[in-house]
Amino acid sequence: xxxxxxxxxxxxxxxxxxxxxxxxxxxxxxxxxxxxxxxxxxxxxxxxxxxxxxxxxxxxxxxxxxxxxxxxxxxxxxxxxxxxxxxxxxxxxxxxxxxxxxxxxxxxxxxxxxxxxxxxxxxxxxxxxxxxxxxxxxxxxxxxxxxxxxxxxxxxxxxxxxxxxxxxxxxxxxxxxxxxxxxxxxxxxxxxxxxxxxxxxxxxxxxxxxxxxxxxxxxxxxxxxxxxxxxxxxxxxxxxxxxxxxxxxxxxxxxxxxxxxxxxxxxxxxxxxxxxxxxxxxxxxxxxxxxxxxxxxxxxxxxxxxxxxxxxxxxxxxxxxxxxxxxxxxxxxxxxxxxxxxxxxxxxxxxxxxxxxxxxxxxxxxxxxxxxxxxxxxxxxxxxxxxxxxxxxxxxxxxxxxxxxxxxxxxxxxxxxxxxxxxxxxxxxxxxxxxxxxxxxxxxxxxxxxxxxxxxxxxxxxxxxxxxxxxxxxxxxxxxxxxxxxxxxxxxxxxxxxxxxxxxxxxxxxxxxxxxxxxxxxxxxxxxxxxxxxxxxxxxxxxxxxxxxxxxxxxxxxxxxxxxxxxxxxxxxxxxxxxxxxxxxxxxxxxxxxxxxxxxxxxxxxxxxxxxxxx
RNA sequence: GGCCCCGUAGUUCAAUGGAUAGAACGGAAGUUUCCUAAACUUUAAAUACAGGUUCGAUUCCUGUCGGGGCUACCA
Numbered sequence: 001x002x003x004x005x006x007x008x009x010x011x012x013x014x015x016x017x018x019x020x021x022x023x024x025x026x027x028x029x030x031x032x033x034x035x036x037x038x039x040x041x042x043x044x045x046x047x048x049x050x051x052x053x054x055x056x057x058x059x060x061x062x063x064x065x066x067x068x069x070x071x072x073x074x075x076x077x078x079x080x081x082x083x084x085x086x087x088x089x090x091x092x093x094x095x096x097x098x099x100x101x102x103x104x105x106x107x108x109x110x111x112x113x114x115x116x117x118x119x120x121x122x123x124x125x126x127x128x129x130x131x132x133x134x135x136x137x138x139x140x141x142x143x144x145x146x147x148x149x150x151x152x153x154x155x156x157x158x159x160x161x162x163x164x165x166x167x168x169x170x171x172x173x174x175x176x177x178x179x180x181x182x183x184x185x186x187x188x189x190x191x192x193x194x195x196x197x198x199x200x201x202x203x204x205x206x207x208x209x210x211x212x213x214x215x216x217x218x219x220x221x222x223x224x225x226x227x228x229x230x231x232x233x234x235x236x237x238x239x240x241x242x243x244x245x246x247x248x249x250x251x252x253x254x255x256x257x258x259x260x261x262x263x264x265x266x267x268x269x270x271x272x273x274x275x276x277x278x279x280x281x282x283x284x285x286x287x288x289x290x291x292x293x294x295x296x297x298x299x300x301x302x303x304x305x306x307x308x309x310x311x312x313x314x315x316x317x318x319x320x321x322x323x324x325x326x327x328x329x330x331x332x333x334x335x336x337x338x339x340x341x342x343x344x345x346x347x348x349x350x351x352x353x354x355x356x357x358x359x360x361x362x363x364x365x366x367x368x369x370x371x372x373x374x375x376x377x378x379x380x381x382x383x384x385x386x387x388x389x390x391x392x393x394x395x396x397x398x399x400x401x402x403x404x405x406x407x408x409x410x411x412x413x414x415x416x417x418x419x420x421x422x423x424x425x426x427x428x429x430x431x432x433x434x435x436x437x438x439x440x441x442x443x444x445x446x447x448x449x450x451x452x453x454x455x456x457x458x459x460x461x462x463x464x465x466x467x468x469x470x471x472x473x474x475x476x477x478x479x480x481x482x483x484x485x486x487x488x489x490x491x492x493x494x495x496x497x498x499x500x501x502x503x504x505x506x507x508x509x510x511x512x513x514x515x516x517x518x519x520x521x522x523x524x525x526x527x528x529x530x531x532x533x534x535x536x537x538x539x540x541x542x543x544x545x546x547x548x549x550x551x552x553x554x555x556x557x558x559x560x561x562x563x564x565x566x567x568x569x570x571x572x573x574x575x576x577x578x579x580x581x582x583x584x585x586x587x588x589x590x591x592x593x594x595x596x597x598x599x600x601x602x603x604x605x606x607x608x609x610x611x612x613x614x615x
Numbered sequence: 616g617g618c619c620c621c622g623u624a625g626u627u628c629a630a631u632g633g634a635u636a637g638a639a640c641g642g643a644a645g646u647u648u649c650c651u652a653a654a655c656u657u658u659a660a661a662u663a664c665a666g667g668u669u670c671g672a673u674u675c676c677u678g679u680c681g682g683g684g685c686u687a688c689c690a
Contacts, residue, residue, distance in 0.1 A: 476640080
């Protein structure tokens, strides 16, 4: 069905031509907005921008255009009013009714095959954990964001490849290895009854505290702090271990493999409970050599240079940046070395239209450099398509989380806590009557994770999140459980209304059942308080919201939308009888409910959130 | 020091340069013989400060104050 914005494109053009003999060549949709609730109308044209065509006052122009549109829009525009240069258009009920009927007939029961239009291929990297510590709340944001953006892009018609690049080597990994070797007494996840990633993390922290002690001792002996950091025997040992690792030393490699396997086991449990999956998991240990090769090649081509101390570096001063070391003087690689290599490898493997990296904004500088080196120094024009999805840090009331200092909100703990809280609240409300034990446990998990995921994803990715553990996460108001509850309500209505036509259950949506009810908007009054209209308008907004969310890489837009939808439905539910209305009205309202329920499920799905049939 | 980001109700979040700055939690007051009260209704409460651009600024520019990040042969 034609969208109003597209129709208006022509209508307005015609209006200016017929009334003012003016050649209208603005993009009208940029000046159309939703009419604010306190005014009558559905869409508003900001007429101020068009005075150059009319050469008349805003009020006169708006009135003339408004009058023309009501006469020449095939009945789409029912009436209009003008307030202070804003032309408020009321779209006819007919249009809305046709739209929602069309939506139910053609969108809901259709399987997701948006084939004919060519798809962009997007590779999105997220999670990218280090194998020296367990995942914490910051990683949760990263994982949820990456997973959700991937789903949004897919829904918006792109082909998406989710990849995880595990940072399983490097000096930081050697630190926990060394600490375990020195102080671990052979401890394993089994002997200690600790989850593998926690056990390794314990030694990462141990290293840091012992290292700090050494630095302090050296300082007490009169050494300055910078020298002390370099001279401490622990860091030297770790560096030596890294060198041995890169040389393939058997003992070091064996220790490394053992400890990493502990961590992977732990990570998999966490990914599982979050419902996160990848198409491809890369290990830095298997890709970092590509980076080294690339740097060597660049050196030969004089794009990089060797410093007197032996380190290989690149000069970025032409772009207002500093020199950047790409390979240490002992030949080992640094962080950016492997990122350069994997970017090239990934491009060669997938040849994507876009490469997205979901990484915190503390690494803005890193990605600026990465792109610059690839694009300008190595002359890979495709590097233009690298997009750093730079999200804000998750902070605690006392500041940033630091793994080394142990001031983190642990991912596993938080997830478990949310599930327990969900259980407690659900039992208080007596919502699990008639549930089997298994069903109830599933529900607690759905609700607890929903609260957590929605809480994280509703915030604009670019902004930092302040997480206060003491106040914890809500289950009422603008929350995941509220939206789930709305869905369950709708599901219950449909079950009672038309048990045979359970449109919202997966098993049944694929069937060829046709819903033949026509939606009728009741109560033709001042229209902008009619919840039926409001809901249909929200359903109408959805495709634009989805495109916008994909363009902005922002799950928050989906979250805000689905909340608005759920809230409006609850008002509708409260004010309008549905099952008790006379038959054609009842069926009409059930049809609206079907549409809303369908969209709630679809949106929540993009946020990685399950919706329960009953709660 | 240099570079970058951010300051919106008590708190956590909204608002392509547009109309009287929206929600939620918390506060105050209501709604269950009525389709699930994890709901609904009413109410008090905010753009850090000072300039500038504009018909119009929370949004753009400058400065001040406050917070955070980056500036490694850490990742």
